[in-house]
Amino acid sequence: MRITDLLNTNKVTFSLEFFPPKTEEGERVLFEETIPKLKSLNPTFTSVTYGAGGSTRNQTLRIVNRIKKEFGIEAMPHLTCVGSTREMIGEVLEEARGMGVENILALRGDPPKGETQFKATEGGFSHSLDLIEYIKEKKHFAIGASGYPEGHIECSDKILDWDRTAAKIKAGAQFLVTQLFYDVDAFLTFQDYLRTKHKVTVPIIPGILPFLGAEQVKRFTAMCGAKIPSAILHKIDACKTDEEVRNVGVDVCTDICSKLIKHGTKAIHIYSLNRVPSSEQLVKNLGLI
Ligand SMILES: Cc1cc2nc3c(=O)[nH]c(=O)nc-3n(C[C@H](O)[C@H](O)[C@H](O)COP(=O)(O)OP(=O)(O)OC[C@H]3O[C@@H](n4cnc5c(N)ncnc54)[C@H](O)[C@@H]3O)c2cc1C
DSSP: OOHHHHTOSSSOEEEEEEOOOSSHHHHHHIIIIIHHHHHTTOOSEEEEOOOGGGTTHHHHHHHHHHIIIIIOOOEEEEEOOTTOOHHHHHHHHHHHHHTTOOEEEEOOOOOOTTOSSOOOOTTSOSSHHHHHHHHHHTTOOEEEEEEOTTOOTTOSOHHHHHHHHHHHHHHTOOEEEEEEOSOHHHHHHHHHHHHHHSOOOSOEEEEEOOOSOHHHHHHHHHHHTOOOOHHHHHHHHTOOSHHHHHHHHHHHHHHHHHHHHHTTOOEEEEEOTTOSHHHHHHHHHTTOO
16 A cells, blocks of 8 residues: 555654664564564564665565565565666566555665765766655655755755755655654754745655664764763763663653654554564554554
8 A cells, every 4th residue: 555545644644764674583583583573563664775786676575565465464565776776676666566565755865885976877866856756756656755854964954955855845745754863953954944945745754763762863873973861861871781772762762752652643654674573662662452
């Protein structure tokens, strides 16, 4: 089903993101342990990331196909422009369509390792906007795009970045999923800007990461330029074990999501990191099952 239809409900819903495991054993655990447990929480949809440099094209589509067929849960592949010509992207889309995929998260992708600037592949796309326009021409998929409540890290002017986000919606994106953030006001300001300045009406789904370790959350936020508010940082730094950090991660995300829901958020996207306990606890804390 199209995510745009799935989100058309009065209930608060949540979705789960997975990444393609690197090994056969990892995929076995994902399908025999992780997804069966998380399925019982009744996620509205799932999404599967596309590896850096387009490196997981086959795995991403295979995992999406398996989630749809074996669990009957809607699954959306992420798709990036990295290392791909227009024709190559066209082939991925054809393959996805053949598998019954109806939704695509359309992204530009990061520059390859060791490079600081994104360079379009010859015959490929420079921005996610171009990919969105291309997918729209296919007239088959519901298209999602990224949003950055604190601005994209390569763009020194966050308002300009938000204007570009609005352009993606104008070009055909039908919902946004945001980068992770821990500053609720940043999300609300971003959302308010899009709603008032650009009259954006599509769902803006906050991306929520219940972090699993102190180094991990510091690394992830540094990579994407998200702030960790000092009150949260103090809680993390006061932890003595990973277990304590994990619990802080769930508490912090419960607090963020509760505030967002009070402000009208209807859908939450959880970066599950292919793990059960934190996502499960977060969903239970929010009373979403
Ligand atoms: C929800 C979510 C899921 C993600 N999943 C993946 C994944 O599966 N695999 C992966 O590799 N990466 C993933 N990423 C990371 C993403 O690929 C990077 O953040 C990447 O650097 C930007 O991709 P984008 O689609 O947001 O880029 P764009 O929307 O193209 O923006 C990138 C930069 O270009 C600028 N820009 C945009 N449009 C224009 C324009 N028309 N003219 C000039 N400048 C412009 C923007 O301001 C921004 O600075 C994800 C990010 C999010 C938020």
